[in-house]
Amino acid sequence: MKIMKPAKxxxxxxxxxxVMVMPNEGNGIELELESIVMQQFGDEIKRVIMDTLKGLEIQDVIIRAQDKGALNYTIKARVETAIKRGCE
Incomplete structure (x- = not known):
């Protein structure tokens, strides 16, 4: 899959x-994360986002995420939805 337009x-x-995604042609994955639970779960949130991108075979994307305490399945669903919207 390839990100063609910004989506959220x-x-x-x-x-x-x-979650906001934007094309990042040829520059890999850039992840910006803000979270109210960054100290406790920041690494886990990043892992879920990166695993979701890997599963969707996304290689070039700017992804900005502002977390308010979402559980892993919510994070995955939001990332997947934003990616699919950006690929249309």
Whole structure:
């Protein structure tokens, strides 16, 4: 899959994550993460995002995420939705 346009998914509500993706042609994956639980779960959130990108075979993307305490399955769903919207 290839990101063709900017896209987003999620909200800024509690227990959710807002994800924006943008094309990053030939420059790999750039991840910017803000989280209210960064100290405790920052590495886990990044792992879930990177694993989801790997599963979708995304190699060039700028991804910005603002987490408000989302669980892993919510993070995965929001990333996948944003990616699919960006590939249309």
């Amino acid at each position: 998914a999620g909200t800024f509500e509690s227990n959710d994550i807002y």
